[in-house]
Amino acid sequence: MKYGLDPEHARPPRRLDQGEFKLAFQRVEALMRLAQATLDRLFQSVGEAGCCVLLTDRDGVPLDRRGVAGDDADFLDRGLWTGMVWNEASEGTNGVGTCLAEGRALTIHRDQHFLTRNIGLSCTVAPVWDAQGKLAAALDVSTCRSDLTPALLKLIAAATAEAAHRIEASHFRDTFRHARIVCGQDTERGSGGLLAVDREDLVIGASRAARLAYGLTDEQLAHPFPAEDLLIGVAARPSEELSVAERGAVQRALSRARGNVSAAARLLGVSRATMHRKLVRLGLERGR
Template sequence: MVLETLRSPSSAATSTVAASWCRSAFAHGLTPDDVPLRDRLDQAALSAARAEHETMLQVAAPILDNIYRSVGRSGCAVILSDAKGVILEQRSGDGDVAAFTAAGLVEGAIWSEAEQGTNGIGTCLFEGKPVVIHRDQHFASRNVDMSCMDAPVHDPQGRLAGALDISSCRDDHGPAMAEMMAALVRDAALKIERDYFCRHYAGRRIILLSDDAATGSALLAVDRDDLVVGASRAARVRLRLTDDALSKPHPLSQLLGEDVRPSFDDADRTVLRQALAQAGGNASRAARLLGIGRATLYRRLARAGLSS
């Protein structure tokens, strides 16, 4: 099937898989029966790669564990790679270790499309979107015993950070099972992105704009002055934000399209309401919190249209 597709000059336009087969052959110079042996990082290089992605790995660990609890008994491995296709984390059962090791699905192995041809991790990273590469959809002949379901993971700046993968070496896992696993891996990848963003902007206020099954949580990070200092990939897509647009802080209201001009009165009103709330509505205590007298507090309340 791979060779037939490569003989057709228009085949790349028919599907993601066909386009990947064409890249594997014509751009990467690979042939299905002669893909070079898989490279694998030595321990020092793997440790350096893991250190570079330490925060992502910390955030992802409980999510990987949770996925593995769901799919591990069915003979699947759960894998997280970096954006270069290097496997940073892997979960598999004791009875399946030999099969996954023989397939090269081990920590430190490099599964970029350029190295291995069409495969779940590499093709997901190239396309930047979820993919399912089921058995003979792999480019390399030696990989056709595997099924791989992948989804991209983006960092807090919206950049591609890696791929989350569920792989199976069992021949009783058909396309229907693959689609179920694909839905699971997509959801988990979006959870990693969400938690990664929140960890990165810990200490900032996080604003949830929306949740979308395809793009994930649209999140904004704002400072104490309501200036936006970060946006998740989903928020960037929703609000059409670029790195240039976010290079300087913007008022939250401005990014949300609200025509609100800065006002000292609004600032006073916010401070007064916060003081009253913290004081439980007691004007005397609120005045002490603000370091002003009661008479001054009442004048400011009246000017802001508030009452104690």
């Protein structure tokens, strides 16, 4: 009875007014925009099984929805609609609210709901983390079907979690669109996640999964550091020599110029003669 709720009260969830909904949507508009294709694909997978798909904000308010027209009246009656408030403070134990409260994927199946009026629902939900590793949203697949098997629930859970990861990846790539995105290696702490690396090969961003896998904090990421230190370890990295960096820059210029020395020299802002001297000193084959 943490929130003083009566399990027998039959009122539907509170619905935001138009102004409140607009403000809530604006706060996560970029994420909602990037999620559209993923929501469509997820709904194509689960819609025919009598499920609706909801993407909520971090306060448990659905801001986008997919559903079959024939099922919509029942879902609306139960409050599975945009603008409704599904946090735990309002609805007690429920898929969206409990997922957001605990920050983990879960399924609240029928009588596991706190409110009696929600026990006909089965809700599978996965958290969505933003590019800074903060909880931003929840992806929910809900159904009123009473004949769900454990096997089908597992399939729905897997599809929901995968879709949530796709939304996270899209948001991360969009946030760091001017950086190189690197897939981190799995560690004993978990999957490697995504890293954003700048032109100097410094880590400037990390997804939630990467933060957990490598033990990264906001304080560490506030000061960009070499990606190689994270991916191969400080002890294992080669000696830090200027010639190594110079050799890499020359090789990249030659590759971009398809071996043309004059063109490569222009890319590096040096003369052709200087470029030839560099090739000899660095032990690289001469181009054209």
